[in-house]
Amino acid sequence: MVDSALLLLATLCALVLRENFQVPASRLIAFMPYLLATVTVGLAVFPVAGLNRAVWRFSSAGDHLRVAAAVAATIAGAVGLGFAYNRLDGVARSLPFLQFLTGTAFLTGARVAHRYAHEFRHHRKASAAFLRPDSAETPAQTVLIVGISRLSEAYLQAAAEFAPGRVNIAGLAGRTDRHAGRLVATYPILGRPEDLGAILDRLEVHGVMVDRILVAAAFNSLSKEAQEALLLAERTRSIELRFLADEWGLGLKSPGPARGDGDEKPMLNFEISAPVLDRIAQRHYWVIKRALDFFGAVSLLLLLFPFMLITALAVAASVGSPVLFWQQRPGLGGRPFRLYKFRSMRAAHGPGGRRLCDRERVSKLGNGLRRLRLDELPQLFNILRGDMSFVGPRPLLPHDQSEAYRARLLVRPGLTGWAQIIGGREIAPADKAALDIWYVCNASLFLDLKIALKTVPLVLFGERISAGAIERAWRELGKGGVLRGQLALRAEKSL
Secondary structure (H helix, E strand, O other): OHHHHHHHHHHHHHHHHHOOOOOOHHHHHHHHHHHHHHHHHHHHHHHHHOHHHOOHHHOOHHHHHHHHHHHHHHHHHHHHHHHHHHOOOOOOOOHHHHHHHHHHHHHHHHHHHHHHHHHHHHHHHHHHHOOOHHHHOOOOEEEEEEOOOHHHHHHHHHHHHHOOOOEEEEEEEOOOHHHOOOEEOOEEEEEOHHHHHHHHHHHHHOOOOOOEEEEOOOHHHOOHHHHHHHHHHHHHOOOEEEEHHHHOOOOOOOOOOOOOOOOOOOOOOEOOOHHHHHHHHOOOHHHHHHHHHHHHHHHHHHHHHHHHHHHHHHHHHHHOOOOEEEEEEEOHHHOEEEEEEEOOEOOOEOOOOOEOOHHHHEOHHHHHHHHOOHHHOOHHHHHHHOOOEEEOOOOOOHHHOOHHHHHHHHOOOEEEOHHHHHOOOOOOHHHHHHHHHHHHHHOOHHHHHHHHHHHHHHHHHOOOOOHHHHHHHHHHHHHOOOEOOHHHHHHHHHO
């Protein structure tokens, strides 16, 4: 019934488009027999095509092709009925073609929208629940999949459905070089299993630390080089090697015992109670903040686009291509995202293959961009996408984001933040976390404006540490019962 209603609406839209948005009542009355024929045929064709049996939130390309075929069959049947009834009087020749386009767009669009709405609800649940006590026992893991098969495809779907925010896919390793650079369910193929060491090194440069390698193939089916690369990664890196078929009870034995679960998970030191969490989540300011971020990012991108284009050309001339550098950082709810910057450093190795230090790699232009924070301009695209905000805790590299400070991930990371204008880069990680979590508990439009205004002198004159503001953050967090363990003792001293 919903599909029939959508096709009815799409047919009317096709008529409006065909008549250039001017449809007199007489024209609409003459069109009614064809409209009735379309709905009648659709009620018969859609169940036969199985559209009523598909679950919209799991729709895929195959479902969309089936929808297009069902719409085409419905239109063909309606044309046949209309011709038999009145030789299609009142129906323009181009209308069935427009009807097919609008009908397919409406029916597939509804399925795509439903799927994205379902995924968005899952992400919201993950964001709201990631700081609960039970979620602290299962921190997010970054997984690299070796092998491209139905098994790896099923795992990607299962991870997206049942573990949003808890399993982050770094990418896949394919069979051959020709697979490199392609995508499997939006995840990149990074190379071959034989090149596993180089793949892991490249990911580390981008801030992606792999916790687990899942092999979606029988170990004996891999080449000898691939087997050695897997075992070497397990021995020499703190990476857990698992075989997906073993995990799912399919009986493909791994070459040896799997690595254990590792050290005991750290306990949360900043713990916000459930009622306070709910109050933070229900603030209306988050909706206003997101709207301001979106329109602010659009305005600045339009205003600064010529300057960003000139900067990109200068970076290309100074350090070469690509002009953008990305790193994976944990964002809202711990979900990873790619943070973009203009490149300020040349390649890691010189012409002779010698490893260069950071001082040798940074160009003069790169130093200027870093000093004025202009290398951060591409993060306007992150703000536009919703990965970041103008104001919020600065996103850290995964290995710097301690489990003890997970509460700072309750809001979107920011281009600037309270910790940046109060302490900058030189303060201790615990002090920076206290400032960020104080911001989470006190975020408001007035505070965001204050942070934005104080960022300007920070960029122009450099950083200054405000010891009083740091102690105030500890003191107020201690009074609010947010701290425990050693951090609680630190707050008591500041009281």
